[in-house]
Amino acid sequence: MSRVPVVINGVLVEAEPGETILNAARRAGVEIPTICHHERTGTKGLCRLCVVEMAGRGRPEPACATEVAAGMVVNTESEELAALRRTVLELVALETNVEHDDGLAGWLEKYGADPARWGEPLAGRRARQTIRDNAFYLREYDKCYNCRRCLDACGEGIQGVWALAFAGRGAEAGVTTVFDLTLAEAGCVFCGNCVQVCPTGALVPLEEISLAAGGLL
Amino acid sequence: MTPRVQPDRVVSTVCPYCGVGCRVDLYVKDEKIYRVMAREGPPNHGALCVKGRFGLGFLRHPDRLTTPLVRREKGGALEPASWEEALDFVAERLAQIASEHGPDALYFVSSAKASNEENYLMQKLARAAAGTHNVDHCARLCHSSSTAALSRALGSAAMSNTIEEIPLSSVIVVTGSNTVETHPVIGAMIKKATRNGTFLIVADPRRVGLAEVAHLWLRLRPGTDPVLFGAMARHLVASGRYDTGFVARYAEGFEEWWESVQDYTLEYAGQVTGVPAGKIQEAAERYAAASAAAIYWAMGITQHNHGTENVQALVNLAVLAGQLGKPGAGLNPLRGQNNVQGAGDMGALPNVYPGYQPTADAAVRRRWAEFWGAPQPENPGVTMTEAFESIGRPGGVRAVYLMGEDPITSEPYQDHVRAALEELDFLVVQDILKNETYPYADVVLPAASFAEKHGTFTNTDRRVQLIRPVFKAPGEAEPDWWILSEVGRRLSRLTGRGDPEGWEYTGPDEVWEEVRRGAPNLFGGISHARLEREGLRWPCASEDVPGVSVLFTGGFYTPSKKARLLPARWRPPAEEPSGEFPLILSTGRVLYHWHGGVLSRRSALREAYPELKVEVSPADAARYGVRDGQKVWLVSRRGRIQATAWVTDRTPEGVVFAPIHFAEQPANRLTKNAYDPTSKIPSYKQSAVRLEPA
Numbered sequence: 001m002s003r004v005p006v007v008i009n010g011v012l013v014e015a016e017p018g019e020t021i022l023n024a025a026r027r028a029g030v031e032i033p034t035i036c037h038h039e040r041t042g043t044k045g046l047c048r049l050c051v052v053e054m055a056g057r058g059r060p061e062p063a064c065a066t067e068v069a070a071g072m073v074v075n076t077e078s079e080e081l082a083a084l085r086r087t088v089l090e091l092v093a094l095e096t097n098v099e100h101d102d103g104l105a106g107w108l109e110k111y112g113a114d115p116a117r118w119g120e121p122l123a124g125r126r127a128r129q130t131i132r133d134n135a136f137y138l139r140e141y142d143k144c145y146n147c148r149r150c151l152d153a154c155g156e157g158i159q160g161v162w163a164l165a166f167a168g169r170g171a172e173a174g175v176t177t178v179f180d181l182t183l184a185e186a187g188c189v190f191c192g193n194c195v196q197v198c199p200t201g202a203l204v205p206l207e208e209i210s211l212a213a214g215g216l217l
Numbered sequence: 218m219t220p221r222v223q224p225d226r227v228v229s230t231v232c233p234y235c236g237v238g239c240r241v242d243l244y245v246k247d248e249k250i251y252r253v254m255a256r257e258g259p260p261n262h263g264a265l266c267v268k269g270r271f272g273l274g275f276l277r278h279p280d281r282l283t284t285p286l287v288r289r290e291k292g293g294a295l296e297p298a299s300w301e302e303a304l305d306f307v308a309e310r311l312a313q314i315a316s317e318h319g320p321d322a323l324y325f326v327s328s329a330k331a332s333n334e335e336n337y338l339m340q341k342l343a344r345a346a347a348g349t350h351n352v353d354h355c356a357r358l359c360h361s362s363s364t365a366a367l368s369r370a371l372g373s374a375a376m377s378n379t380i381e382e383i384p385l386s387s388v389i390v391v392t393g394s395n396t397v398e399t400h401p402v403i404g405a406m407i408k409k410a411t412r413n414g415t416f417l418i419v420a421d422p423r424r425v426g427l428a429e430v431a432h433l434w435l436r437l438r439p440g441t442d443p444v445l446f447g448a449m450a451r452h453l454v455a456s457g458r459y460d461t462g463f464v465a466r467y468a469e470g471f472e473e474w475w476e477s478v479q480d481y482t483l484e485y486a487g488q489v490t491g492v493p494a495g496k497i498q499e500a501a502e503r504y505a506a507a508s509a510a511a512i513y514w515a516m517g518i519t520q521h522n523h524g525t526e527n528v529q530a531l532v533n534l535a536v537l538a539g540q541l542g543k544p545g546a547g548l549n550p551l552r553g554q555n556n557v558q559g560a561g562d563m564g565a566l567p568n569v570y571p572g573y574q575p576t577a578d579a580a581v582r583r584r585w586a587e588f589w590g591a592p593q594p595e596n597p598g599v600t601m602t603e604a605f606e607s608i609g610r611p612g613g614v615r616a617v618y619l620m621g622e623d624p625i626t627s628e629p630y631q632d633h634v635r636a637a638l639e640e641l642d643f644l645v646v647q648d649i650l651k652n653e654t655y656p657y658a659d660v661v662l663p664a665a666s667f668a669e670k671h672g673t674f675t676n677t678d679r680r681v682q683l684i685r686p687v688f689k690a691p692g693e694a695e696p697d698w699w700i701l702s703e704v705g706r707r708l709s710r711l712t713g714r715g716d717p718e719g720w721e722y723t724g725p726d727e728v729w730e731e732v733r734r735g736a737p738n739l740f741g742g743i744s745h746a747r748l749e750r751e752g753l754r755w756p757c758a759s760e761d762v763p764g765v766s767v768l769f770t771g772g773f774y775t776p777s778k779k780a781r782l783l784p785a786r787w788r789p790p791a792e793e794p795s796g797e798f799p800l801i802l803s804t805g806r807v808l809y810h811w812h813g814g815v816l817s818r819r820s821a822l823r824e825a826y827p828e829l830k831v832e833v834s835p836a837d838a839a840r841y842g843v844r845d846g847q848k849v850w851l852v853s854r855r856g857r858i859q860a861t862a863w864v865t866d867r868t869p870e871g872v873v874f875a876p877i878h879f880a881e882q883p884a885n886r887l888t889k890n891a892y893d894p895t896s897k898i899p900s901y902k903q904s905a906v907r908l909e910p911a
Contacts, residue, residue, distance in 0.1 A: 040257070040262070040263040040264075099219075100219065100220060100221055102220065134825070135271075135821045135822075135824035135825050136267065136270070136271040136821055136825070137271075156412070158263070158264050158405060158409070159264070159405050159408075160405055160408035160409060160412065160430070184825075189266070189267060189397075189401065189808060190267040190270075190271065190825065191264065191265060191266050191267055191270065191401060191405075192253075192265060192267065192270035192271060193255075193263075193264050193265065195270070196254055196255055196263065196264075196265070196270075201220065201221065204221065205251065205252050205253075205270075205271065206821070207249070207250070207251040207252065207271075208221055208222055208244075208251045208252050209221070210251075211221075211222050211246055211247070211249060211251045212221035212222050
């Protein structure tokens with residue numbers, strides 16, 4: 001199939017037909033920040049951190065969920081984009097305990113994010129209870145910012161089990177199981193593919209918790 | 218913003234559980250594995266299951282064997298000994314029994330949990346140092362029927378497609394495999410393919426996980442497989458839907474096969490199998506019409522007294538439909554153990570040398586005699602099941618060397634196995650953990666686990682992968698390859714067979730180099746150095762090729778290059794349910810446990826699935842007065858075990874299903890020691906039992 005010519009940050013890139021702007025940019029060595037996107041689970045388009053500007057389009061759109069088209073002119077960095085990303089990052093950090101997140105610190109620093117400018121951290125997500133209902137892993141939902149990778153790993157993306165579900169609205173929205181059942185009751189097969197893709201450390205093997213606690217748990 | 222635990226190191230290796238051969242990164246801190254992550258890329262593409270992810274606790278379990286033990290006199294106790302004493306004792310006793318009763322009085326059981334290099338050394342120990350073809354491994358109990366039928370008909374006994382081809386099949390047939398529990402990563406891939414448009418046909422008496430998502434579920438009566446698949450094939454021919462071009466070019470034996478299925482009409486098959494004739498017809502037509510259709514199967518096909526016929530019936534169907542030799546079309550036995558493919562490849566079988574070179578061929582024997590500098594026996598070896606049956610009989614086996622095998626939990630008719638072990642002159646147990654068989658041993662040799670040594674495993678789609686040590690083996694435990702080379706050197710010196718110096722190896726890579734020279738057609742192009750960079754599939758004859766993905770693209774590996782159609786007829790089971798024993802007992806596995814439970818029940822998996830649950834259909838529960846969750850006795854002509862009843866429509870009326878993982882409640886106390894006459898596999902899927910409230 002013929003390549004798709006697109007311009008990313010002023011450089012001509014030969015993209016593959018059907019691939020996303022994010023993929024084309026990454027192959028061309030252009031870094032676009034992401035939180036929710038995950039190749040394996042298919043999660044995309046939620047966190048809005050990867051928004052980019054495209055000539056002729058009125059507003060920024062997510063690079064992870066937009067396919068390339070011939071002649072597209074893409075800009076991945078600008079003051080406006082930085083401001084948007086800064087706000088997204090600040091709200092995530094304001095609402096969530098991100099102390100074990102594996103990539104957020106770098107983005108917060110890069111975009112000069114200052115969650116404190118919005119006031120005190122919000123209780124909402126930080127007040128969520130930790131759930132221990134099985135022999136394998138813990139769900140520390142104060143650390144979850146609803147990226148949905150776990151849901152996609154459990155359902156469509158990998159496992160086809162759909163033990164996890166999304167419930168609640170607004171600040172109350174979060175990952176749970178249907179009717180808040182235990183994982184075993186919800187049909188979980190404990191593959192741990194949700195633990196694998198969790199970026200925040202909200203889903204964590206009991207062995208790891210135990211080791212971190214000096215074997216006391 | 219840091220991880221809770223900073224690893225001391227992250228070791229990339231291969232999961233030790235099933236034949237999918239998932240690649241894992243083990244996160245280690247303070248000599249403890251605290252996190253297991255899947256690697257991207259083949260074979261598991263970023264996914265794992267509960268066993269690999271959370272089931273490695275056995276590595277640090279107190280039941281690990283840490284020092285050699287020797288029973289210095291019969292009836293005495295097993296006492297700690299030095300490696301020197303234990304190795305000398307093993308070699309001297311084996312040599313003594315071989316000289317008094319002939320080398321065929323010895324039996325060597327290799328291990329599908331051990332590496333390729335170790336399996337190679339075990340069969341070398343039997344053939345070169347002891348002088349017998351009496352070597353086998355646990356594939357005898359799982360896929361020997363597949364090996365027998367596929368080798369005979371196609372010339373190669375392995376999955377003919379790769380895991381990466383699953384999404385390329387427009388029709389997938391899964392039969393006799395509870396894939397989502399026994400090969401969970403492949404099960405999830407098949408489910409995903411089904412969501413993306415693949416038409417899924419499941420033929421299974423049990424409502425297994427894949428049956429719930431199948432487009433077509435053929436709930437056949439246990440053991441009626443040859444009639445079902447024979448009728449599908451017959452219908453394709455009778456209605457002109459078979460691939461005449463493929464058959465003309467690539468098949469032989471059509472007439473004899475066609476004669477053999479004359480009575481297998483759709484209507485007859487409907488009566489015998491209990492599957493409506495219309496569904497059988499639809500399955501046949503969809504399978505044959507698919508652009509690419511693959512068949513996957515496991516123990517539900519093989520573990521019958523007509524297991525070889527069951528597999529042959531699948532071969533016949535695939536050949537007639539021309540569904541072989543292209544991407545996404547083929548025949549795929551899902552291999553159970555992490556290295557069961559490799560154990561066979563390395564010649565840990567009585568009838569073949571490494572690379573499936575037949576022992577019956579005098580030229581092959583001459584070649585290996587020269588290769589090892591040791592005369593090669595002409596007597597054919599016997600299978601493991603035959604060997605256990607022969608113990609105590611004139612001319613039978615008198616000494617058994619077990620590597621990573623626990624026959625008390627794995628062989629049928631446990632009381633019979635116990636009695637046989639009592640009668641042995643000499644038993645070596647080489648293992649990582651105390652198993653059920655170890656109290657019978659005369660010598661116990663403590664082995665290193667997969668996480669404590671180098672080597673290679675070969676997964677179910679023929680991918681050879683490197684394993685790497687994570688930490689040091691506990692106590693004095695040593696890798697199997699080291700133990701075998703030490704025994705080999707000593708035994709070779711005592712029997713005068715071969716050169717004792719031929720047992721000096723610096724490590725597994727040197728053993729592998731010997732494998733490459735011994736079986737160049739399959740492994741010549743695979744080196745440890747290459748495997749550092751990539752997994753490679755056999756056949757791979759030279760370093761400049763990547764290894765073959767799809768088998769049979771240019772014909773078959775038989776001498777005539779053609780596939781052999783052969784009659785595959787149904788036979789009644791060795792034990793029909795009747796009278797006092799009105800139910801069929803089928804045995805198998807559950808998601809959370811592994812085989813005899815030696816590994817999985819010494820990990821966090823134990824808590825998730827603590828005890829034996831027997832599946833009972835609602836109709837049988839009502840008939841025998843059993844409630845869900847109630848304690849029951851399962852009773853066969855050979856023994857009884859207690860279990861908790863799980864009343865569920867997963868199992869059909871007339872059939873109870875018991876997992877094999879529980880040493881205190883061993884399903885194999887009940888199973889019958891009846892075997893397929895060709896493959897010698899036990900018919901684990903059909904014993905007669907009754908159910909009693911406890």
